[in-house]
Amino acid sequence: MERLAVPARLSSARCIVRHPANPVLSSRDVPFPSVNVYNAGVARLGGRYVTVFRNDHGFDRQAFEEACAGRREWPVQINLGIARSDDGARWEVEPTPIAASEPAEFARLAGLPAGEVLRVYDPRITVVEGRPHLCLAVDTRHGLRGAVVAADDSLRQWTVLDLTVPDNRNMVLFPSRIGGAYLRLERPFPVYSRGGQDRFEMWLSRSPDLRHWGRSALVLAVEQVPFANDKLGPAAPPVLTERGWLTVFHAVDRDDTRGKNGWEPRWTKRYTAGVCLLDRDDPSRVVAMSKAPLIAPEAPYETVDGYRDNVIFPCGLAVEDGGLVKIWYGASDHVLALATCRLDELLALCDSPA
Numbered sequence: 001m002e003r004l005a006v007p008a009r010l011s012s013a014r015c016i017v018r019h020p021a022n023p024v025l026s027s028r029d030v031p032f033p034s035v036n037v038y039n040a041g042v043a044r045l046g047g048r049y050v051t052v053f054r055n056d057h058g059f060d061r062q063a064f065e066e067a068c069a070g071r072r073e074w075p076v077q078i079n080l081g082i083a084r085s086d087d088g089a090r091w092e093v094e095p096t097p098i099a100a101s102e103p104a105e106f107a108r109l110a111g112l113p114a115g116e117v118l119r120v121y122d123p124r125i126t127v128v129e130g131r132p133h134l135c136l137a138v139d140t141r142h143g144l145r146g147a148v149v150a151a152d153d154s155l156r157q158w159t160v161l162d163l164t165v166p167d168n169r170n171m172v173l174f175p176s177r178i179g180g181a182y183l184r185l186e187r188p189f190p191v192y193s194r195g196g197q198d199r200f201e202m203w204l205s206r207s208p209d210l211r212h213w214g215r216s217a218l219v220l221a222v223e224q225v226p227f228a229n230d231k232l233g234p235a236a237p238p239v240l241t242e243r244g245w246l247t248v249f250h251a252v253d254r255d256d257t258r259g260k261n262g263w264e265p266r267w268t269k270r271y272t273a274g275v276c277l278l279d280r281d282d283p284s285r286v287v288a289m290s291k292a293p294l295i296a297p298e299a300p301y302e303t304v305d306g307y308r309d310n311v312i313f314p315c316g317l318a319v320e321d322g323g324l325v326k327i328w329y330g331a332s333d334h335v336l337a338l339a340t341c342r343l344d345e346l347l348a349l350c351d352s353p354a
């Protein structure tokens with residue numbers, strides 16, 4: 001498969017303002033073992049912001065490098081933590097991780113055999129009909145599965161509603177039913193049928209009850225996005241605006257001349273955030289899209305000293321009264337960052353037709 005051309009330099013949209021307190025959450029803020037904190041779902045619940053964040057722990061740089069060189073077992077463990085905030089910038093982290101995010105407990109909740117679940121990570125939160133729901137990536141011994149989970153307001157009591165067949169992840173739920181159906185964006189990994197290379201895109205599936213999913217459709221393909229040549233994925237849950245469902249996505253370009261980057265011995269990918277609008281009544285249709293990135297890696301915490309540098313991985317977006325948009329994103333797989341912009345400017349960016 002040919003690799004599409006992507007400019008060597010990419011910049012963020014002019015309307016994007018990085019929060020002066022960035023990074024807004026990092027391992028230093030976490031009262032339990034923590035090495036990297038990133039890829040965090042965010043929602044408004046009970047008048048405050050709540051985040052469920054990915055917490056990588058149990059290793060240091062030396063153990064990581066030895067594992068990359070094949071001299072020891074993979075040391076990285078993952079659980080999820082919770083933090084709450086009034087403004088989305090100053091977070092109070094709860095004292096313990098979520099027990100249900102530990103692999104053994106998640107396997108028990110999902111009715112899977114002990115030892116089947118390896119890692120639960122990259123949470124997204126959507127309040128659906130008043131109740132918080134999470135979408136999660138679940139690495140198992142038999143493939144990577146996407147989970148849909150109903151939670152209580154503490155976000156600690158989980159009911160597993162669905163686990164996809166492998167390989168699928170980056171799922172996000174829409175906040176309301178459309179045409180009678182619940183909807184989710186998702187990103188399957190068709191490797192065999194796409195020539196063994198990454199060329200993964202954004203899809204949508206529908207459900208009558210959040211448990212049974214189907215009627216799937218392709219939403220956005222790599223060749224539609226001028227700043228991607230590798231893969232795309234859903235990012236934060238879509239928000240309904242006067243022009244349709246506003247949604248951000250992550251877009252990846254790969255350049256095999258890129259070398260060592262962050263902790264990785266070799267890291268050839270760059271992750272940017274894109275933005276598009278989906279049709280109000282049929283969100284499998286992209287109606288408008290910015291042809292340039294919304295957020296590209298530029299700040300030091302996005303480009304140097306990360307775990308994997310040059311990664312912008314949004315998982316949360318909120319529109320506040322007055323039209324201020326807040327976007328939370330994992331930066332270089334090691335911290336959580338916040339960017340803001342005005343809703344009207346964001347919609348104007350989407351003015352080019354899809």
Ligand code: BMA
Nearest residue numbers: 039122271308311313330333
């Ligand atoms: C993706 C996922 C994310 C991660 C990103 C960049 O494939 O693993 O969790 O943030 O790569 O490393």
